[in-house]
Structure formats: C-alpha cells, structure tokens
Amino acid sequence: MPPILQCLQQSTTTMSRRKILLLVLGCSTISLLIHHWSQLSWYPKLFPLSCPPLRESPPRAKHMSVAFLKTHKTAGTTVQNILFRFAERHNLTVALPHPSCEHQFCYPRNFSAHFVHPATRPPHMLASHLRFDRAELERLMPSDTVYVTILREPAAMFESLFSYYNQYCPAFRRVPNASLEAFLRTPEAYYRPGEHFAMFAHNTLAYDLGGDNERSPRDDAAYLAGLIRQVEEVFSLVMIAEYFDESLVLLRRLLAWDLDDVLYAKLNARAATSRLATIPEALARAARTWNALDAGLYDHFNATFWRRVARAGRACVEREARELREARQRLLRRCFGDEPVLRPAAQIRTKQLQPWQPSRKVDIMGYDLPGGGAGPTTEACLKLAMPEVQYSNYLLRKQKRRGGVRSRPEPVLDNPPPRPIRALPRVSQGT
Numbered sequence: 001m002p003p004i005l006q007c008l009q010q011s012t013t014t015m016s017r018r019k020i021l022l023l024v025l026g027c028s029t030i031s032l033l034i035h036h037w038s039q040l041s042w043y044p045k046l047f048p049l050s051c052p053p054l055r056e057s058p059p060r061a062k063h064m065s066v067a068f069l070k071t072h073k074t075a076g077t078t079v080q081n082i083l084f085r086f087a088e089r090h091n092l093t094v095a096l097p098h099p100s101c102e103h104q105f106c107y108p109r110n111f112s113a114h115f116v117h118p119a120t121r122p123p124h125m126l127a128s129h130l131r132f133d134r135a136e137l138e139r140l141m142p143s144d145t146v147y148v149t150i151l152r153e154p155a156a157m158f159e160s161l162f163s164y165y166n167q168y169c170p171a172f173r174r175v176p177n178a179s180l181e182a183f184l185r186t187p188e189a190y191y192r193p194g195e196h197f198a199m200f201a202h203n204t205l206a207y208d209l210g211g212d213n214e215r216s217p218r219d220d221a222a223y224l225a226g227l228i229r230q231v232e233e234v235f236s237l238v239m240i241a242e243y244f245d246e247s248l249v250l251l252r253r254l255l256a257w258d259l260d261d262v263l264y265a266k267l268n269a270r271a272a273t274s275r276l277a278t279i280p281e282a283l284a285r286a287a288r289t290w291n292a293l294d295a296g297l298y299d300h301f302n303a304t305f306w307r308r309v310a311r312a313g314r315a316c317v318e319r320e321a322r323e324l325r326e327a328r329q330r331l332l333r334r335c336f337g338d339e340p341v342l343r344p345a346a347q348i349r350t351k352q353l354q355p356w357q358p359s360r361k362v363d364i365m366g367y368d369l370p371g372g373g374a375g376p377t378t379e380a381c382l383k384l385a386m387p388e389v390q391y392s393n394y395l396l397r398k399q400k401r402r403g404g405v406r407s408r409p410e411p412v413l414d415n416p417p418p419r420p421i422r423a424l425p426r427v428s429q430g431t
C-alpha cells in the first residue's frame with residue numbers, strides 16, 4: 001500500500017466518522033461560496049458607491065398632481081411656495097380658498113370641496129391650510145394625485161404655535177405673562193376643549209390630519225395606531241421639518257422633479273428675538289407629554305422617514321441635499337444680493353414681500369429685493385420670497401383672469417366660517 005494511503009487509513013481510524021462528515025460539509029460550503037462569489041452583490045448593496053443618476057433614463061415624466069397638507073408651524077409655507085412656483089412654471093391650476101375662507105380652506109372646519117374657489121377648479125395642485133378630509137379631497141383632486149405632508153418635532157412646534165397664536169388662542173391668552181412654562185406646568189388650568197382655536201393649543205398635528213386631538217395615547221393606544229395607519233394609507237411622503245433638505249430630496253425623487261424645482265427661500269421664520277433660543281429639556285418633555293398624540297405621530301414618521309432615506313441610499317440623499325444647499329445659496333445671492341439676510345418686515349421695502357405679522361410681540365422675517373425692488377430684478381426672485389397671503393391673492397387673480405372670470409362680486413358661501421387667523425388686521429410695525 002502506498003505511504004499516502006497508509007497515512008490516510010491511520011488518520012481515519014483516529015478521527016471519528018462525525019468529524020469527517022463535518023469537514024466535508026465545511027469544505028463544500030466554502031467551495032460553493034467561492035464559486036458563486038462573482039454573482040453575489042452584497043458589497044454594492046450594503047455600501048452604495050454612487051447615487052442613481054439625478055436624471056433618470058429613460059426620464060420619468062414630472063408628476064403634476066400634488067396635494068400638500070399644510071400643517072401648522074411646520075415649514076409648510078416654504079413647501080407651499082415651492083409648489084406654487086412649480087405650478088406657475090408648468091401652467092398648472094392651484095386650488096385656492098374661496099375669499100370667505102381667506103387664505104385657508106375655512107380652517108378649522110373639516111375641508112369641503114365647496115371651500116375651493118370655482119375659478120381654481122379642477123385643480124392639479126393644492127397647498128393651503130386645511131383640516132384633512134380624505135373623501136372631500138379625493139372628490140376634488142385628480143385620481144393620480146400624490147399626497148404629501150410635513151411634521152415637526154412637537155416641542156419646537158408647540159413653542160412656535162404658542163408664540164404665533166398667543167393673541168388669538170384663548171387657552172394661551174389666559175396664561176400670565178404669556179409664559180410657555182406656566183402653560184405647560186398646568187395646561188388643564190388654561191385649556192378648554194372645543195373652544196375657539198383650541199386646536200392650536202393641543203395636538204395640532206393630529207387635528208390637521210383630521211384626527212381627534214383630545215385622545216390620549218396613554219388611555220387609548222389603538223387610537224394613535226389607527227391614525228398612523230390612515231395617514232400611511234393616503235400620504236406617499238411625510239416630510240420632517242428638521243430634515244427639510246433631505247425631505248425635499250425625497251420629494252423631488254417621488255415626483256420625478258429636478259433639483260432646481262425644489263430650491264427655496266426660508267419663509268415665515270420668527271426673528272431670534274421672538275423665539276426661545278433653546279427649549280429647556282424639562283419644557284420639551286412637558287410639551288411632548290401634553291401633545292402626546294403629536295409626539296407619537298412624529299416619532300413614528302421620523303422613523304419611517306429614515307428608513308426611507310436608507311432605502312434611497314443615505315450617502316446619495318446627503319450628497320443631493322448638499323447640492324441642493326449649494327444651488328440654493330447661489331440662487332439667494334443672485335436674487336437678494338451678496339449677503340442674503342432675513343429681515344424684519346419693517347425693513348422690507350418691497351411691499352409684496354412684507355410678511356404678515358401675527359402680533360406686536362412676534363416678528364416674522366422675510367427677504368427684500370436689492371433697492372427695495374427698484375433695481376433690476378426678475379419675477380422669479382420676487383416669487384421666491386413672496387409670503388403666503390400675497391402669493392395666494394396673486395394666483396387667484398391670475399387664475400380668475402385665465403378662466404375669463406371678470407371682477408364681479410364673489411359668490412357667498414351658505415354657512416360662512418368663523419373669521420380665520422389670516423383675516424385679523426395687520427398690526428402696524430411703525431413703518
């Protein structure tokens with residue numbers, strides 16, 4: 001017998017049959033893996049090396065029917081302005097509120113298609129404040145409409161609501177020294193469910209989404225789960241205000257729009273003097289406890305947002321968000337001068353760019369055109385910084401003209417809504 005066979009015979013006697021079987025199994029698995037290695041694409045899937053191209057090929061047509069649920073104090077005016085400008089560039093019809101509803105669709109009432117000005121129907125787009133009602137919106141909008149909305153971290157959102165609506169929401173007006181801390185210490189002492197504008201003081205996100213803002217997830221967890229399910233059923237994208245640029249990247253991908261279509265100027269921002277620089281941790285916790293339904297919504301959709309970013313490739317989304325920021329800075333410099341700054345309304349000389357001021361105590365900022373608009377400028381720059389009220393009025397006039405509606409008295413709604421916030425008189429800023 002050759003020496004090699006002798007050696008094998010010896011080793012088989014010393015190794016158990018079981019060990020040999022394991023060895024054979026291990027070797028065949030490794031060889032199988034090596035054989036298929038070239039066909040396995042784990043590496044690119046785990047670490048995408050490059051972004052899918054900005055322009056898809058073959059290019060998908062830009063999606064033209066969009067309904068944006070503009071929730072309150074969530075950067076919605078900035079998104080609305082992006083949509084208004086897109087609609088104008090593509091000659092689309094924007095659904096606008098009937099004048100009796102001012103610039104909101106008769107909020108806080110449930111949305112009804114009757115609130116839409118006849119000259120703005122049938123619409124491709126809708127982006128003004130309303131309380132969500134699925135059936136009514138589906139009655140109005142084309143069947144291929146993409147629904148999107150935006151949420152903001154509830155403590156930051158509540159601080160903004162408390163400051164902006166301080167003079168109008170009775171629950172806030174009752175608080176001594178307009179103290180957010182005092183309100184959040186004992187909200188029940190100031191809050192009366194069902195009274196005028198109560199929804200600005202309790203779970204505003206849930207209310208805007210058509211939910212019952214008085215429900216507590218602590219007593220009724222199923223209610224929050226149900227509301228989340230309803231939102232997921234309708235909305236193709238829930239943006240997050242804290243990650244505004246990343247949200248726009250997802251939006252433009254969803255709608256097959258160009259990056260240029262989502263460039264923006266920040267609108268409706270309070271001056272630093274009108275806001276808390278930081279919200280102390282204890283106050284933030286109290287705001288989240290009081291607005292527990294909103295906190296539940298936000299936590300859920302913040303998590304789904306990041307899962308979506310991961311699916312698109314986080315590095316790609318970040319890279320595109322960076323490109324967006326750079327392009328945005330170039331545009332702002334081109335429009336508003338080398339050092340584009342947000343200014344208080346009193347310093348804005350171009351009347352069409354002066355933002356509405358909710359009260360003497362709160363400064364809402366805006367941009368101004370060089371030379372107060374007297375210098376060379378473009379219509380695109382004017383629209384970029386145009387506040388909601390002026391832009392809505394302008395679009396309504398334009399669409400009425402396009403539809404051949406002459407200036408005749410507006411039809412009166414059967415049951416006019418309470419005077420909404422935007423109808424309140426503008427407080428003089430001393431200019």
Ligand SMILES: Nc1ncnc2c1ncn2[C@@H]1O[C@H](COP(=O)(O)OS(=O)(=O)O)[C@@H](OP(=O)(O)O)[C@H]1O
Pocket residue numbers: 071072073074075076077078156160241242244266267268269270271275
């Ligand atoms: N791009 C961007 N990113 C992050 N945050 C932004 C952005 N644009 C606007 N904002 C902030 O959003 C707040 C205004 O929200 P809205 O426009 O929805 O308010 S409103 O309900 O229409 O009155 C307002 O928040 P506060 O300043 O805290 O009040 C704005 O500063």
